[in-house]
Amino acid sequence: KAGVTQTPRYLIKTRGQQVTLSCSPISGHRSVSWYQQTPGQGLQFLFEYFSETQRNKGNFPGRFSGRQFSNSRSEMNVSTLELGDSALYLCASTPTQGDGYTFGSGTRLTVV
Amino acid sequence: AQSVTQLGSHVSVSEGALVLLRCNYSSSVPPYLFWYVQYPNQGLQLLLKYTSAATLVKGINGFEAEFKKSETSFHLTKPSAHMSDAAEYFCAVSDGSNDYKLSFGAGTTVTVRA
Numbered sequence: 001k002a003g004v005t006q007t008p009r010y011l012i013k014t015r016g017q018q019v020t021l022s023c024s025p026i027s028g029h030r031s032v033s034w035y036q037q038t039p040g041q042g043l044q045f046l047f048e049y050f051s052e053t054q055r056n057k058g059n060f061p062g063r064f065s066g067r068q069f070s071n072s073r074s075e076m077n078v079s080t081l082e083l084g085d086s087a088l089y090l091c092a093s094t095p096t097q098g099d100g101y102t103f104g105s106g107t108r109l110t111v112v
Numbered sequence: 113a114q115s116v117t118q119l120g121s122h123v124s125v126s127e128g129a130l131v132l133l134r135c136n137y138s139s140s141v142p143p144y145l146f147w148y149v150q151y152p153n154q155g156l157q158l159l160l161k162y163t164s165a166a167t168l169v170k171g172i173n174g175f176e177a178e179f180k181k182s183e184t185s186f187h188l189t190k191p192s193a194h195m196s197d198a199a200e201y202f203c204a205v206s207d208g209s210n211d212y213k214l215s216f217g218a219g220t221t222v223t224v225r226a
Contacts, residue, residue: 004155031212043202043216056213090155097212098163100146103155 002026004104006091012110018079021107025072025093032074033101034066037088046089049074081111114139114205118217126225131190133220135177135203138184144206145186146214147177149199156202162186173197198224 005024013019025032034046045058049068066076088108092101119134148156160171167179177188203217
């Protein structure tokens with residue numbers, strides 16, 4: 001079956017711009033989470049959605065937001081980009097907590 | 113709140129030797145524990161998971177891990193390293209209170225010497 005699909009794979013943006021990243025989870029997976037990965041901070045939790053509701057949010061500024069649609073697809077948005085937002089953004093989905101998340105290949109965001 | 117500590121940011125082993133990656137966790141409730149592997153420019157791939165069914169867990173690619181509650185550990189092993197095992201490995205914990213958030217360790221990079 002198809003895995004978790006993230007688009008685009010690579011993105012270059014300028015400071016101050018905003019960006020939207022997309023994630024299509026595995027069919028039937030209603031929980032979708034987002035993580036930021038950087039060399040300095042490692043893997044950090046951004047937020048988790050379940051049936052279009054944000055259930056949990058990590059310690060990130062309000063510039064980071066997300067949403068989930070009725071078909072479980074999810075988007076995350078970062079406004080007023082800063083250089084420090086350069087990272088690999090990973091989306092993951094799961095049917096239940098104990099199954100473990102399946103991750104996408106990520107979107108590599110570079111802010112210049 | 114849960115947290116994960118991975119001992120050793122880099123591990124170097126010879127091909128055919130034992131791979132041992134250490135992970136200790138803290139969790140206020142019985143946890144779910146996972147090991148993931150990441151190859152360059154890729155996402156994370158689930159190696160194995162502990163969900164209280166058995167303390168010794170077998171995963172893909174010959175890896176296994178043992179859950180030890182008394183030591184709050186979940187170390188990952190593979191009896192014989194292969195060149196293809198060179199990657200970064202992450203231990204992660206999710207507590208059992210229906211909080212789906214994963215907390216990751218800092219990761220351990222494994223290099224395999226021929």
